[in-house]
Amino acid sequence: MGKRKPRPWPDTPEPLASSVIDNHTHLPVHEGEIPRADGVKMPLEEQLERARQVGVTRMISSACELPYFDPMLELARAHEGVRVALAIHPNEAALHAGCADPSPDGLTPQLREHHIPLDEALSAVEERLGDPMVVAVGESGLDYFRTADPGREAQKESFRAHIEMAARHDLPLQIHDREAHEDSIELLRECANPDQRIVFHCFSGDAAMASVLAERGWYASFAGPISYPANEDLRQAFAALPPELILVETDAPYLTPLPWRGCPNASYVMAHTVRFIAELWGISEEGACMQLRENTERVYGSW
Numbered sequence: 001m002g003k004r005k006p007r008p009w010p011d012t013p014e015p016l017a018s019s020v021i022d023n024h025t026h027l028p029v030h031e032g033e034i035p036r037a038d039g040v041k042m043p044l045e046e047q048l049e050r051a052r053q054v055g056v057t058r059m060i061s062s063a064c065e066l067p068y069f070d071p072m073l074e075l076a077r078a079h080e081g082v083r084v085a086l087a088i089h090p091n092e093a094a095l096h097a098g099c100a101d102p103s104p105d106g107l108t109p110q111l112r113e114h115h116i117p118l119d120e121a122l123s124a125v126e127e128r129l130g131d132p133m134v135v136a137v138g139e140s141g142l143d144y145f146r147t148a149d150p151g152r153e154a155q156k157e158s159f160r161a162h163i164e165m166a167a168r169h170d171l172p173l174q175i176h177d178r179e180a181h182e183d184s185i186e187l188l189r190e191c192a193n194p195d196q197r198i199v200f201h202c203f204s205g206d207a208a209m210a211s212v213l214a215e216r217g218w219y220a221s222f223a224g225p226i227s228y229p230a231n232e233d234l235r236q237a238f239a240a241l242p243p244e245l246i247l248v249e250t251d252a253p254y255l256t257p258l259p260w261r262g263c264p265n266a267s268y269v270m271a272h273t274v275r276f277i278a279e280l281w282g283i284s285e286e287g288a289c290m291q292l293r294e295n296t297e298r299v300y301g302s303w
């Protein structure tokens with residue numbers, strides 16, 4: 001048997017030439033959510049301190065399960081630079097609707113003890129959208145990887161409700177679209193206002209989908225996978241988008257960029273993705289930081 005490859009926490013990268021914002025992450029509200037790397041957990045404070053050191057000075061942390069809403073808002077109040085996105089995750093939407101069939105990938109979802117009906121869960125999102133810490137609705141959307149029929153119907157209902165509440169509160173919407181590109185676009189075409197700020201978080205489409213986004217003025221947010229060698233389609237999609245529609249994120253603790261793929265992710269590691277984007281654009285690191293920062297502030301405002 002081969003020895004397990006050691007997977008440490010990534011080293012802190014060299015500071016970026018200018019500051020940027022991680023527009024989609026999941027900060028740990030409880031210690032138990034911090035992944036271990038070589039047996040070690042990196043406390044939230046240290047993750048944030050490292051992020052500041054490299055120039056990832058602000059971040060939007062998504063709470064997309066009901067029990068995390070209030071702890072995440074408290075976390076944002078207690079830490080400079082942190083703001084919140086709230087939604088019922090599409091896979092949670094299926095559970096709230098009572099759909100716990102085994103998913104196409106073979107996992108059996110667990111219905112939680114605190115399970116409440118979907119409409120009540122959606123109200124719990126909307127009730128909190130006026131909180132000054134909330135800068136976005138997200139992540140909502142469709143996940144056909146994890147959820148089969150009839151859970152997909154619940155996801156669509158939930159997605160529609162999130163599009164509408166984002167419009168009512170004049171907040172940008174972060175879309176989770178996993179193996180559901182066509183239906184996600186169709187639903188947005190149907191329900192979103194032309195002037196709504198729409199972000200495909202962890203964009204995973206191809207160049208054809210990117211042109212749809214470009215046509216509509218919707219944003220694509222890129223995470224670590226843009227740096228993976230196999231993802232040529234994703235880089236072609238990136239190239240098909242105007243620079244002003246591109247955002248950057250970690251989706252931590254997952255999707256760690258090269259050269260730390262397979263290790264836990266955190267906002268400070270995003271410096272690698274930013275540098276990768278600068279290379280793809282063929283511009284200076286400082287130019288890329290400024291473009292990304294400008295785009296992010298156009299969508300979410302400044303804090």
Ligand SMILES: [Zn+2]
Nearest residue numbers: 024062139251
């Ligand atoms: Zn996410």
